[in-house]
Amino acid sequence: MTENKAENEFEKLPPRISRLFELANNLWWSWNEEGRQVFRALDYSLWRNTGHNPVMQLRHTSQEKLEAAARDPVFLELYDMVMAKFDESQTKGGEWCGEGGPSKPAGTVAYFSAEYAIHNSLPIYAGGLGVLAGDIIKECSDRSIPLVAVGFMYPQGYFRQRISSEGDQQEQYTQLNFDDAPITECAWPQGCGPLIPIQLADRQIYVKIWQVHVGRVNLYLMDTNVEENQPQDRALSARLYTADQEERLRQLIVLGVGGVRALRELHIEPVLWHANEDHTAFMMLERLRLERAKGISLDEAIQNVRKQTVFTTHTPVAAGHHVFSFQLMDRYARNLWEPLGVDRDSFLALGRFPGFAPERFNLTAFAFRLSGKANAVSKLHGKVTRKMWQVLWPDLPEDQVPILSITNGVHLPSWQSPDVSELCEKYLGTDLEQKEDMAAYWSRIDDVPDGTLWQVRQSLKTRLINAIQFRAQQRWTLDAVTTQQVIAMGSLLDPYALTIAFSRRFAEYKRPYLILSDIERLKRIITNPERPVQIIFAGKSHPADYLSKQLLKRVYLAALDKGFQGRIAFVEDYDLNVARELVRGVDVWMNHPRRLQEASGTSGMKASMNGVLNFSVRDGWWDEGFNGKNGWAIDDFHGGSPEEEDKSDAQSIYNLLENQIVPLYYQRDRHGVPHGWVKMVKEAIKTVTPAFSACRMMKEYAQNMYSMASQPKKEENNPIEGYEIGNKG
Numbered sequence: 022m023t024e025n026k027a028e029n030e031f032e033k034l035p036p037r038i039s040r041l042f043e044l045a046n047n048l049w050w051s052w053n054e055e056g057r058q059v060f061r062a063l064d065y066s067l068w069r070n071t072g073h074n075p076v077m078q079l080r081h082t083s084q085e086k087l088e089a090a091a092r093d094p095v096f097l098e099l100y101d102m103v104m105a106k107f108d109e110s111q112t113k114g115g116e117w118c119g120e121g122g123p124s125k126p127a128g129t130v131a132y133f134s135a136e137y138a139i140h141n142s143l144p145i146y147a148g149g150l151g152v153l154a155g156d157i158i159k160e161c162s163d164r165s166i167p168l169v170a171v172g173f174m175y176p177q178g179y180f181r182q183r184i185s186s187e188g189d190q191q192e193q194y195t196q197l198n199f200d201d202a203p204i205t206e207c208a209w210p211q212g213c214g215p216l217i218p219i220q221l222a223d224r225q226i227y228v229k230i231w232q233v234h235v236g237r238v239n240l241y242l243m244d245t246n247v248e249e250n251q252p253q254d255r256a257l258s259a260r261l262y263t264a265d266q267e268e269r270l271r272q273l274i275v276l277g278v279g280g281v282r283a284l285r286e287l288h289i290e291p292v293l294w295h296a297n298e299d300h301t302a303f304m305m306l307e308r309l310r311l312e313r314a315k316g317i318s319l320d321e322a323i324q325n326v327r328k329q330t331v332f333t334t335h336t337p338v339a340a341g342h343h344v345f346s347f348q349l350m351d352r353y354a355r356n357l358w359e360p361l362g363v364d365r366d367s368f369l370a371l372g373r374f375p376g377f378a379p380e381r382f383n384l385t386a387f388a389f390r391l392s393g394k395a396n397a398v399s400k401l402h403g404k405v406t407r408k409m410w411q412v413l414w415p416d417l418p419e420d421q422v423p424i425l426s427i428t429n430g431v432h433l434p435s436w437q438s439p440d441v442s443e444l445c446e447k448y449l450g451t452d453l454e455q456k457e458d459m460a461a462y463w464s465r466i467d468d469v470p471d472g473t474l475w476q477v478r479q480s481l482k483t484r485l486i487n488a489i490q491f492r493a494q495q496r497w498t499l500d501a502v503t504t505q506q507v508i509a510m511g512s513l514l515d516p517y518a519l520t521i522a523f524s525r526r527f528a529e530y531k532r533p534y535l536i537l538s539d540i541e542r543l544k545r546i547i548t549n550p551e552r553p554v555q556i557i558f559a560g561k562s563h564p565a566d567y568l569s570k571q572l573l574k575r576v577y578l579a580a581l582d583k584g585f586q587g588r589i590a591f592v593e594d595y596d597l598n599v600a601r602e603l604v605r606g607v608d609v610w611m612n613h614p615r616r617l618q619e620a621s622g623t624s625g626m627k628a629s630m631n632g633v634l635n636f637s638v639r640d641g642w643w644d645e646g647f648n649g650k651n652g653w654a655i656d657d658f659h660g661g662s663p664e665e666e667d668k669s670d671a672q673s674i675y676n677l678l679e680n681q682i683v684p685l686y687y688q689r690d691r692h693g694v695p696h697g698w699v700k701m702v703k704e705a706i707k708t709v710t711p712a713f714s715a716c717r718m719m720k721e722y723a724q725n726m727y728s729m730a731s732q733p734k735k736e737e738n739n740p741i742e743g744y745e746i747g748n749k750g
């Protein structure tokens with residue numbers, strides 16, 4: 022099926038524009054505005070109706086249209102320009118941003134992650150973890166950091182979300198049509214390679230490898246849906262994050278063990294292995310086995326693995342890490358650890374964590390023990406993480422536990438609106454990407470006239486509302502939905518009103534209900550005829566999380582409540598596309614996790630880079646990002662029960678809205694420009710963009726983590742010593 026895809030599409034394309042196929046199959050186009058323009062120009066309605074999916078678009082574009090494009094000088098000029106830029110991006114450039122930068126790894130880094138959010142046409146992500154992984158590989162492509170990525174192909178991905186008229190989340194799993202996805206069946210240079218065998222308990226299963234081109238980076242995805250496998254094994258890779266423990270363990274073994282074997286089959290020999298979150302830890306076990314096969318002692322083998330392994334942890338809550346019962350480990354991991362020549366107890370000791378569920382195998386503890394370096398994803402998260410895992414380093418005081426902090430960043434070309442970037446290039450200077458992390462460059466945002474910046478902000482908001490209304494119209498036209506639902510989807514939103522977004526996973530600790538604590542007070546704020554406010558909610562509940570679904574329902578009922586005059590909306594199916602529109606288009610980005618439960622968060626960074634003001638609890642990245650002038654901190658809580666925390670934070674939210682946010686927004690000059698507000702917008706862009714860009718982040722990974730591959734051998738004699746000492750954040 023898919024081999025034909027290549028041939029058919031290729032033949033259909035007139036020779037003059039035949040490379041459109043190659044362009045469509047490299048996700049480079051997705052973060053390069055010119056690349057997007059080519060497909061938009063080819064057929065705008067198909068571009069829109071395929072959800073911006075050029076692979077699918079090319080399959081459906083008529084022969085006449087293609088022939089016409091191949092004769093159209095305007096299109097050809099764009100095509101030639103973009104193909105030249107694409108070719109250049111594959112071979113040239115790739116410098117660090119800013120002045121100088123650390124040396125890049127001398128060989129290939131193998132990056133393992135259970136999810137990647139690169140583009141909606143490849144739905145192999147659930148949320149923030151995947152977005153980070155996607156942003157990392159895009160940045161590595163832009164900066165020419167030699168990296169290959171390894172992940173899992175989920176043909177059913179995460180679910181698509183619909184909300185019923187009663188506010189119940191409905192999950193739709195649709196089978197991905199591989200012909201419409203930007204993936205290639207044969208990852209091997211000379212055609213298709215072998216299936217990768219893995220022993221899982223009593224039977225062998227086989228894994229197929231897909232390849233995705235992400236600029237210069239190759240992403241390899243494991244897929245178990247092949248004829249050689251039994252039906253239940255074929256379904257193993259179907260969905261992201263099954264709730265079933267046993268299924269999950271089997272998936273993680275396939276990801277880790279299969280990934281290592283796949284790279285060997287591809288003759289890729291990484292100098293360093295980067296494990297993103299504990300999902301990927303079995304990669305270390307397989308490499309331990311390979312080291313032992315060289316005939317060296319277990320201790321030596323562990324040291325060798327550690328010298329080439331770095332690990333990033335993302336979960337600040339003990340219960341959020343993977344733990345597996347010893348019985349399950351016996352069942353599935355026995356044939357992985359038996360070749361190590363160790364007894365069961367010694368093996369299980371590698372996953373021991375006295376701090377939480379000590380009678381289980383803790384994957385994060387295992388990953389720490391097998392990694393030479395480890396990091397958390399914000400300064401505050403570093404502190405929390407060093408405290409949580411200190412028992413693994415009993416001889417070290419907490420502040421010296423060797424877990425670094427590398428605060429997350431976001432891929433600027435993916436998240437900053439081209440309108441904002443172009444404005445900056447005009448007033449701040451060209452070569453924005455080279456200056457991405459330079460505070461001096463961004464501080465010149467003060468040179469942009471307030472009215473000009475304000476106009477860009479307003480037009481982004483209008484575009485967001487248009488997009489929301491287009492979706493509502495499609496749902497109204499195509500599906501059986503009620504008028505109330507269409508209103509709840511945001512069809513009455515008003516581009517004039519101060520617009521707040523609360524958009525993220527509906528996890529309990531994120532407290533989506535907080536602003537609804539006092540409905541009457543909120544109604545007064547929202548429906549003030551002179552200073553209207555509107556709130557856009559979006560986000561998915563985990564399919565197995567009943568409590569979260571209740572919270573979602575509560576929010577949805579507010580969107581249906583006529584007393585809010587259609588000024589509360591719930592946008593269905595929060596994904597990369599919806600996120601991109603929202604982080605650009607609203608005025609205020611609200612976030613209020615229960616404290617110390619957000620490792621970093623990245624959506625507020627995306628918002629700030631677009632001049633959307635962050636309004637958040639000082640948790641995760643905002644604890645280091647907030648400077649008193651670039652947004653607001655919900656900061657009145659000084660200890661107490663979760664109920665007291667909710668109460669205090671809700672008060673703080675209302676007070677800030679009533680006394681600061683709403684008045685500032687509506688304080689206008691006679692041309693309608695809110696100068697005080699725009700001043701904060703400028704402060705947000707200028708402080709957040711350089712400090713939280715992915716380029717800054719990758720410099721830190723190169724400097725503090727990837728440099729390990731080229732460092733001289735250290736004396737290392739126990740699995741705990743030999744770590745770099747963590748910064749004290």
Ligand SMILES: *Cc1c(COP(=O)(O)O)cnc(C)c1O
Binds near residue numbers: 147150600601621
């Ligand atoms: C950025 C992003 C996230 C992560 O956002 P948080 O700040 O962690 O809430 C999650 N989902 C999508 C689709 C995103 O774009």
